[in-house]
Amino acid sequence: MNQELCQVLVQSEGILVLVRLEGNRFRVAGHPPGWAAVLAHGGLHADQEVDAAEVFVFLELFLREAAIVWEANDGSSVTSEPWTETLATREELAFTATARKIGGKEILLVRGLGVDFDERYKVLRKARELALSHEKLLKETSEKETLLHCLVHDIAGPLTTVANCFQLLEAEQGLSEAGRGLVRLGRSATHRQHTMLREMLDLFAAELSTLDQFSVDVATAPEVLDCAHVVLRSLRHSFDMKGVSFQLLLSPPALSVWKVVGQREKLERILYNLLDNALRHAPPGTTVTLRLEEEERAIRVSVVDQGPGVEAEMSNRLFGRFQQGERTKGKVGLGLFFCRTMIKHWSGEIGHEPDPRGGTCFWFRLSKPDFASPREETRGDAAVPGEGPGDTPGNP
Amino acid sequence: MQRYQWEGNAMIQLKICLLGSFAVGKTSLVARFSRGIFSDKYLATLGVKIDRKRIQVDGTAVTLILWDMAGEDEFAKVQMSYLTGAAGYLLVFDGTRKLTFDQALILEERARTTVGALPFVVLANKADLEDQWEVSAGDIKALTARKWLVQKTSAKTGEDVDGAFEKLVRGILSRRGSSAGTQAQDSAES
Structure with missing residues (x-):
């Protein structure tokens, strides 16, 4: 018994x-x-x-x-x-x-x-997740401090002086037309630097998740076509100076609403960065094309230049922080990183691919507001579709 | 001494361990390799997780017994004794965390001290996040300069995961001579 x-x-x-x-x-x-x-x-x-x-x-x-x-x-x-x-x-x-x-x-x-093991397992997993979060936080803090250092010492101080000088010069009488052109060019450069400064601040904010507010509402969502017009206007002089022309193509041409999920000011910045990037790589006499295409649930925006194309060794890292190619140094290397951060933040897709006619096509896709799904929690280590070589999901 | 076992039709069985810090992706690599699946969720390992996978390498059928060993941190220490009887191991680090690269070097030394020189391949995991890597090309070059085999992998995309396991098995088999010769020799030993 x-x-x-x-x-x-x-x-x-x-x-x-x-x-x-x-x-x-x-x-x-x-x-x-x-x-x-x-x-x-x-x-x-x-x-x-x-x-x-x-x-x-x-x-x-x-x-x-x-x-x-x-x-x-x-x-x-x-x-x-x-x-x-x-x-x-x-x-x-x-x-x-x-x-x-x-x-x-x-x-x-x-x-x-059974249960005892599950409890042990949960405790260990939680402890390790916390350890990972701590590690990540330390890393991010360090990076932000570096950025802040650059920001304060390398940009902010001289920028104010230069901007003031251009303002005074523009008020001067008797400047030749060529001189005014140079002043305009200088002001444009300070404007770009100022934009970069704001990008850095926004990056801090984005990574601290304080930019959670963006519109998925049809009434308040930004119009990507309006944004494109604003940005193209601001870059017109730069295009002229370099002898590069641009064209805006719409598909379908008659579409009257080009609303996407996002935030107007940031969307303009993204377009600015992509067009500015294309301009820097476009040889004189060529054309940069901005194309807006309506898809069933999204709008696809592409910027195509006729430059030398992306260096093979840069292809995987293009959207990373502080990345810049060997051919065109001189920028901090945050522009494309900013684009990726924001597009990801809005649950969109971003990528690049070689253009069949030579040059490079940078593209992003954002949902139309009426098709936006409730936002999922985005993870810092989530992959960005289309970032890897040959990985361009959804491209035609 | 590695023990070879025979299962029916001339099958070689090899014990392969995975070593590395916690959260470098060891369990995900095994899941990708043995079942072709991936989950973003962090899967902690308590003790050791044992899996099996049959593969063909250069025409030789091999059954791998995969010992996915718990990563080391302040909560747990890697049990180097689990390496006893292993034919080789995969030393995994996470390219986005330089600390795990440094720890991999320490683990290799401890493994060598415990069980002697075994064939191993270093897996630089999370290749899908290469734009966020802290481990530089120079760091990896330093490993290859030591004649270590290094393979970039991504358990998430599957990039080179199978290839890394096969590379290790190939290294183990070639160390024992040609596959056919080795089978005959080890058959006699077992």
């Missing part, structure tokens, strides 16, 4: 009892617990003789420690670290094994772990 009771108890507790015969050979004592029927190696049944190290490869090492306890025969026991096996059902189950000598018999108890 006692023996039967013990058998029921160990079975209900998910414990497999193995009695050692010789070496790694064991006999299954009593009825094995439910999980033993779905082991990947094959199910176990009562009185079956098995090689324990074949059933659980983990035990091959543990049995060496177990042998010491069995030989000592002093009533002591040894328990293994947990290990996890994938069952025939594809479920995973964690186990521990305990070796002890009882009534002259060398016993191995293999226990399928």
